[in-house]
Amino acid sequence: MANMNSEKIQNLHSENLLVHFRRIERLKQEATRHFSLDLNQRQMCDLELLLNRAFYPLAGYMEREDYESVLNHMRLSDGTVWPIPVTLDVSMDTAQKLEPGQPLALRDEEGFMLAVLTVKEVWQQDRQRHALAVFGTDDPRRHPGVYRLFHETEAWFVSGTLEGLHLPMHYDFTELRITPAETHRVFTQRGWRNVAGFQTERHLHCAHREMVLRGAREAGANLFIHPVAGRAGPNDLDHFTLVRCYQEFIKNFPKNMVQLGLLPLERRLAGPRQALWEAVIRRNYGCTHYMVSEDHGDPFAGNSQERFYPLGAAQELVKSLEDEIDIRMIPLKKMVYVEDKAQYFPLDQVDPGMQVKEISSAELRRRLEFDLEIPEWFSFPGVVLELKKAYPPRHEQGFTVFITGLSGAGKSTLAKVLYVRFMEMRERPVTLLDGDIVRKNLSSELDFSRKHRNLNVQRIGFVASEITKNRGIALCAPIAPFARSRQTAREMVAPHGGFIEVYMSTPLEICEQRDRKGIYAKARAGIIKGVTGIYDPYEPPEQPELKIDTTSLTPTEAAQEVFLFLEEQGYIR
Numbered sequence: 001m002a003n004m005n006s007e008k009i010q011n012l013h014s015e016n017l018l019v020h021f022r023r024i025e026r027l028k029q030e031a032t033r034h035f036s037l038d039l040n041q042r043q044m045c046d047l048e049l050l051l052n053r054a055f056y057p058l059a060g061y062m063e064r065e066d067y068e069s070v071l072n073h074m075r076l077s078d079g080t081v082w083p084i085p086v087t088l089d090v091s092m093d094t095a096q097k098l099e100p101g102q103p104l105a106l107r108d109e110e111g112f113m114l115a116v117l118t119v120k121e122v123w124q125q126d127r128q129r130h131a132l133a134v135f136g137t138d139d140p141r142r143h144p145g146v147y148r149l150f151h152e153t154e155a156w157f158v159s160g161t162l163e164g165l166h167l168p169m170h171y172d173f174t175e176l177r178i179t180p181a182e183t184h185r186v187f188t189q190r191g192w193r194n195v196a197g198f199q200t201e202r203h204l205h206c207a208h209r210e211m212v213l214r215g216a217r218e219a220g221a222n223l224f225i226h227p228v229a230g231r232a233g234p235n236d237l238d239h240f241t242l243v244r245c246y247q248e249f250i251k252n253f254p255k256n257m258v259q260l261g262l263l264p265l266e267r268r269l270a271g272p273r274q275a276l277w278e279a280v281i282r283r284n285y286g287c288t289h290y291m292v293s294e295d296h297g298d299p300f301a302g303n304s305q306e307r308f309y310p311l312g313a314a315q316e317l318v319k320s321l322e323d324e325i326d327i328r329m330i331p332l333k334k335m336v337y338v339e340d341k342a343q344y345f346p347l348d349q350v351d352p353g354m355q356v357k358e359i360s361s362a363e364l365r366r367r368l369e370f371d372l373e374i375p376e377w378f379s380f381p382g383v384v385l386e387l388k389k390a391y392p393p394r395h396e397q398g399f400t401v402f403i404t405g406l407s408g409a410g411k412s413t414l415a416k417v418l419y420v421r422f423m424e425m426r427e428r429p430v431t432l433l434d435g436d437i438v439r440k441n442l443s444s445e446l447d448f449s450r451k452h453r454n455l456n457v458q459r460i461g462f463v464a465s466e467i468t469k470n471r472g473i474a475l476c477a478p479i480a481p482f483a484r485s486r487q488t489a490r491e492m493v494a495p496h497g498g499f500i501e502v503y504m505s506t507p508l509e510i511c512e513q514r515d516r517k518g519i520y521a522k523a524r525a526g527i528i529k530g531v532t533g534i535y536d537p538y539e540p541p542e543q544p545e546l547k548i549d550t551t552s553l554t555p556t557e558a559a560q561e562v563f564l565f566l567e568e569q570g571y572i573r
């Protein structure tokens with residue numbers, strides 16, 4: 001017992017919570033007998049920051065006494081300032097299997113063992129009280145942090161100390177995944193007495209450079225640009241682009257003044273408490289200053305219409321506790337470009353007569369989409385180049401033409417004409433996902449029930465999104481009678497390129513007259529059931545990009561409508 005205590009005390013102050021490799025062998029052997037838990041991405045973030053000591057002095061998941069004290073007083077039970085609960089949430093099922101003193105192996109999503117938690121307590125959380133204390137509301141509709149707590153967090157909490165085997169694995173940007181011990185060493189080696197931490201999760205341009213430089217200079221500090229890179233999947237193009245843009249961004253600073261690192265933080269968006277927590281974390285990374293904006297940690301930060309916390313509250317809270325948490329607060333000021341002076345100024349120093357210029361992120365996106373100029377006062381050439389690679393203009397993006405309508409409305413015919421024409425153009429690879437082709441291959445086991453119809457459309461949406469992502473053309477022609485599943489397909493495709501919904505509005509009488517496959521006749525005769533338009537519902541699209549009635553349009557004319565639309569929208573030239 002005495003042995004264990006001294007080990008724990010050592011752990012409390014060591015560089016990380018990883019154990020000696022000899023102990024790893026033992027823990028691994030013992031683990032076969034332990035109960036184990038696979039952590040999700042959110043939980044992995046907390047675990048990583050516990051193991052690498054960014055959450056110092058925590059040496060494991062908070063005990064109940066600390067948890068209560070954090071909720072009520074923003075402090076651990078010994079009085080140390082700590083604003084955000086760090087707990088491990090488990091399902092009731094798991095909770096019932098756990099007992100105090102029991103080892104619990106924590107694994108990543110692939111089942112790789114990262115740590116052993118020695119369980120201390122298990123209790124059911126009171127979500128409402130938790131939400132009110134941490135977020136200031138218990139209404140999930142008003143606050144995304146509360147929504148996550150209510151809908152994405154398990155109901156039971158486990159506390160206990162941790163023995164780490166490995167830090168969670170990252171294969172991307174490994175050189176930027178620096179731990180507090182490493183940053184501390186780097187800062188000391190470079191002779192940086194003062195270091196100002198800056199956190200972001202957005203794209204950074206010239207205005208941000210001016211903003212952080214100004215803040216750092218006022219404090220006589222060097223800069224630690226420390227963006228949040230929490231839950232990014234390997235498919236998350238934005239994550240890779242963002243980090244590459246940060247790498248370009250820091251090239252525009254004076255030499256030996258800036259360090260870049262990635263922080264695997266699961267943000268709670270708890271406004272002032274969030275800002276205070278981030279400041280404590282930066283102190284643990286070796287920073288002497290932390291930059292706080294007036295809407296810092298707000299779930300609607302940057303959105304002037306709708307913010308949850310009062311402006312400036314985050315800055316005030318961090319400032320008021322500076323001495324205790326041992327890190328100074330630098331208030332960040334929004335900078336704007338003043339054209340007559342060809343210079344950036346803090347917004348609060350701009351006279352009414354000055355002409356200020358800004359480019360919103362929506363406007364930037366539009367300029368990228370249409371290949372328009374992005375001025376040098378706004379961003380750096382290296383950053384713009386990265387953005388252009390990731391967000392090519394529309395004529396280089398992929399797109400999906402999603403044709404929906406009743407059987408016989410002319411979907412396949414239109415899709416075939418388009419297919420041939422795009423093949424002729426030879427600009428992008430083309431895939432035809434016609435209703436019947438898909439039903440034969442991708443969805444051969446599915447029937448025509450509502451559930452299976454939706455599943456069929458979902459699969460088409462998935463394939464179309466992959467094709468679009470890789471800058472090809474996907475031509476889909478399912479009946480897709482339900483609005484919800486068409487919306488799902490749109491949501492899958494739209495982040496990667498164009499989604500053009502074409503509603504073939506040819507009336508049922510015409511489709512029935514054509515009745516190429518004889519299904520309407522069979523339906524009317526009662527031979528088959530579940531024919532869309534006769535027995536099964538069709539929900540017409542409310543806002544399709546195009547509506548085409550083939551009653552009096554030839555297939556070529558119908559295709560021409562699509563071509564005109566694609567040209568007008570910039571997808572083809």
Ligand code: ADP
Pocket residue numbers: 405406407408409410411412413414477504514516550551553554555556558
């Ligand atoms: P869907 O794929 O919507 O079931 P099809 O493309 O197979 O419909 O067309 C059904 C029938 O309508 C076919 O006989 C086809 O030749 C005819 N058709 C398709 N488009 C047109 C059009 N624009 N004008 C006249 N007939 C058409």
